[in-house]
Amino acid sequence: EPEVTQTPSHQVTQMGQEVILRCVPISNHLYFYWYRQILGQKVEFLVSFYNNEISEKSEIFDDQFSVERPDGSNFTLKIRSTKLEDSAMYFCASRRLRGNPDTQYFGPGTRLTVL
Amino acid sequence: AQTVTQSQPEMSVQEAETVTLSCTYDTSESNYYLFWYKQPPSRQMILVIRQEAYKQQNATENRFSVNFQKAAKSFSLKISDSQLGDTAMYFCAFEAGANNLFFGTGTRLTVIP
Incomplete structure (x- = not known):
């Protein structure tokens, strides 16, 4: 069964450094998402992406964040200058269609630790 | 604005027993x-079960079923014959x-052997 993959599984970085989190969505999916979960808290939406542009973003997704689909398979989340409060689990998700009772499939997550 | 409320932070259940997790939501959609x-x-994050609001019939997936009460905006999950592998958020x-x-x-569920 196809699945969403994410790399790395764990990333440790120094405050102020840039990080890029990578995701490979399911191959015939068209809509892509990033969510984050601070330890012990609920999962929060960051951004959705379709047709090579951002569809929707939350208040969390400020100028420090950006997303890109650099090729036909990868979907990346970049944090330009990490802060301590960016430490969280970051989940990528994808779905095939919009406007249907379709499901978002989640990747296994990347644990980001900012020191 | 949409809100989702889970009022049970933690629950436990004996192996092979049944447990129900509560969820209420608010929306104008x-x-x-x-x-x-x-x-x-x-x-x-693993999908357990899905319910379309326009369907009156409650969804079921093997040991997992929901009680969807649209008027009350309630969506509870029932796990039957609980197994140790069901321990999760x-x-x-x-x-x-x-x-x-x-x-x-979230609700942290612990299945007790």
């Missing part, structure tokens, strides 16, 4: 979808207009 996701210690989630998911704060 008429067409939406509700989900239960499981997050085991590995922290991966369970998140209720809401989606309207095929957009992003709104999650509740």
Whole structure:
């Protein structure tokens, strides 16, 4: 069964450094998402992406964040200058269609630790 | 604005018994979808079950079933014949207009052998 993959599984970085989190969505999916979960808290939406542009973003997704689909398979989340409060689990998700009772499939997550 | 409330932070159940996890939501949308996701210690988000709001029939997936009460905006998850592998965080989630998911704060379920 196809699945969403994410790399790395764990990333440790120094405050102020840039990080890029990578995701490979399911191959015939068209809509892509990033969510984050601070330890012990609920999962929060960051951004959705379709047709090579951002569809929707939350208040969390400020100028420090950006997303890109650099090729036909990868979907990346970049944090330009990490802060301590960016430490969280970051989940990528994808779905095939919009406007249907379709499901978002989640990747296994990347644990980001900012020191 | 959409909100999802899970009022039970923690629950436990004996192996082979039945447990029900509660979820309520608030929305002005008429067409939406509700989900239960499981997050085991590995922290991966796994879809357990999905319910379309326009369907009156409650969804079932093997040992998992929901009690969807649209008027009351309630969406509870029943796990029958609980197994040790069911130990996890369970998140209720809401989606309207095929957009992003709104999650509740989760219920930590422990299955006791």
